[in-house]
Amino acid sequence: MSLNLAVDIGGTKIAVALVDPDGQLVHRAQLPTPDGDAEAVWVAVDTLLGEALRHGPAAAVGVASAGPIDLAGGTVSPINIPQWQHFPIVERVAASSRLPVRLGGDGLCMALGEQWRGAGRDAQFLLGMVVSTGVGGGLVLDGAPYDGRTGNAGHVGHVVVAPDGGDPCACGGHGCVETVASGPSMVRWARGQGWGGTDAKALGDAAASGDPLALKAFDRGARAVAATIASVGAVCDLDLAVIGGGVAKSGALLFGPLRAALADYAGLEFLRGLRVVPAELGGDAGLVGAAALARGL
Known part of the structure; x- marks a missing residue:
């Protein structure tokens, strides 16, 4: 062997x-x-x-x-x-x-692992996303890992979803999906709206208990992720997006509003079959x- x-x-x-x-x-x-x-x-x-x-x-x-x-x-x-x-x-x-x-x-x-042995088994055009303390990603296109020119293709955390006055990002730009959908970004936004918790776990617990501000933070993050998936899907003609990471472990709190928002953003006929599923392989x-x-x- x-x-x-x-x-x-x-x-x-x-x-x-x-x-x-x-x-x-x-x-x-x-x-x-x-x-x-x-x-x-x-x-x-x-x-x-x-x-x-x-x-x-x-x-x-x-x-x-x-x-x-x-x-x-x-x-x-x-x-x-x-x-x-x-x-x-x-x-x-x-x-x-x-x-x-x-x-x-x-x-x-991460994307290649999920395509080989995880939630994306045999998908030919796949986006893997990690939504956690940051937002990262990678692409499998036509069944093969896509590195890009330098090896950095798939950095979807820096797709701009708020071009007009979005928050500054660690990458040097502003309005990136990471500034909206990462765990720390959702907590920062919720605290700015008056929520009293301190971290992403507490935010998830509050949302699961029905706290309106926490739920709105998840909805806001999910819409940003959906916009990113729709944008990358349109460029790369994807059939599947697999999402892992700490925020993704919140389950329906993220995937419910995400799938609803994706239906709004992915209007092109060839995107209507684009599926979003949770990752299976974890760490x-x-x-x-x-x-x-x-x-x-």
Whole structure:
């Protein structure tokens, strides 16, 4: 049985897995992302790689990383890991594992994982979205991962949904869907309207209990996500959008108003079959997608 190594690098945790040809994780381990310098973060990755390789041989490595990434240079500069600026992740992983390496953005790998083994099984034109502390995404087009020119295609969190005076975004623009639909953005808006809670979990609990302001915050976020899906769907002729992340775990609080709003935004005939479903793989989607990248080497 030929195994592949999968690496998922984010601002909170670093995970490494051995994945079999059916997309099943046969070994998985993770460490918190260190707060130290660039080398401290690398040591965590290297430690997990060594541990995984002691569990069995692998044919190749797929790396899912927060971005921006640079496919041509094999480097990453994650916004949520500021210690890594143009960090040569492909070179380092190849030297440590002595295996061929393929790099992809974390949103792309989430989409690819869901398309291979999750809610998007066999969908040919798929958008994967993560709605959590930020909003990210990735595209599978014509059954294949779509990297774009630099490897950063699918950054749907920065689709502009409020062009006239929208809130400033961490990307340097304003009015991005991330400024409306991320967990912190919904909390910030609700608090500005007089809601007294402090975090996204409390907002979800309040909405589930029928709090009008909390429900309006979810409705506002859901409409922004729906506008984004309709826009990307029109450009890419999608058949499916899969949504994961912490905010998506709220279930009907998000998906109810989202699907209703999508019916308003997706008016073109070829978009009427566009479906929106919750992700199935949870925190392992990036690892499964990274293994799918490795399968292509």
